[in-house]
Amino acid sequence: xxxxxxxxxxxxxxxxxxxxxxxxxxxxxxxxxxxxxxxxxxxxxxxxxxxxxxxxxxxxxxxxxxxxxxxxxxxxxxxxxxxxxxxxxxxxxxxxxxxxxxxxxxxxxxxxxxx
Amino acid sequence: xxxxxxxxxxxxxxxxxxxxxxxxxxxxxxxxxxxxxxxxxxxxxxxxxxxxxxxxxxxxxxxxxxxxxxxxxxxxxxxxxxxxxxxxxxxxxxxxxxxxxxxxxxxxxxxxxx
Numbered sequence: 001x002x003x004x005x006x007x008x009x010x011x012x013x014x015x016x017x018x019x020x021x022x023x024x025x026x027x028x029x030x031x032x033x034x035x036x037x038x039x040x041x042x043x044x045x046x047x048x049x050x051x052x053x054x055x056x057x058x059x060x061x062x063x064x065x066x067x068x069x070x071x072x073x074x075x076x077x078x079x080x081x082x083x084x085x086x087x088x089x090x091x092x093x094x095x096x097x098x099x100x101x102x103x104x105x106x107x108x109x110x111x112x113x114x115x
Numbered sequence: 116x117x118x119x120x121x122x123x124x125x126x127x128x129x130x131x132x133x134x135x136x137x138x139x140x141x142x143x144x145x146x147x148x149x150x151x152x153x154x155x156x157x158x159x160x161x162x163x164x165x166x167x168x169x170x171x172x173x174x175x176x177x178x179x180x181x182x183x184x185x186x187x188x189x190x191x192x193x194x195x196x197x198x199x200x201x202x203x204x205x206x207x208x209x210x211x212x213x214x215x216x217x218x219x220x221x222x223x224x225x226x227x228x229x
């Protein structure tokens with residue numbers, strides 16, 4: 001199957017700082033990428049959908065100014081958590097699909113801890 | 116809007132016993148259905164998927180699932196559970212019209228007794 005690489009795997013940052021998470025498709029062109037958030041012992045909740053070259057579409061309740069998503073190329077999408085607070089601590093997972101595939105492939109996730 | 120329900124939050128089975136994890140979905144058309152497994156602190160691994168055709172789908176690690184349209188269900192089964200199967204299992208429904216956005220169920224945590 002296709003490979004999606006997410007970096008970093010875990011990050012600890014201070015309150016008020018910004019953190020960037022990268023999601024790369026290694027062997028296919030990701031026309032669409034999805035960002036999910038998962039709180040401890042809970043399910044994955046879709047945050048936003050991004051298509052290459054377009055602005056991301058955010059789900060209701062997700063602050064677009066706080067969670068900046070950039071999908072500037074067919075192999076890379078980034079999620080930047082701006083002015084992070086402890087309540088932003090979570091597990092963030094991206095997935096990506098190409099234009100032909102109905103299946104989206106997941107990255108390994110990033111555990112963010114804000115202290 | 117699509118939705119997925121996994122009625123069982125926790126399930127404990129003995130090693131070697133059979134397993135069935137329940138999944139019910141709500142979707143307006145023919146759904147794309149998935150089962151994923153997640154080990155603690157890890158990403159998601161796809162176990163199997165249903166797009167069309169044979170309603171009994173075989174996956175990796177000895178898992179299978181059966182799509183039953185009349186019951187809006189896609190239950191995951193395994194005839195003999197191994198201790199390494201202990202993990203969190205997520206059922207998901209995909210919306211092709213929305214670029215294959217996935218909606219996940221709440222997950223079922225499987226524990227395996229020796």
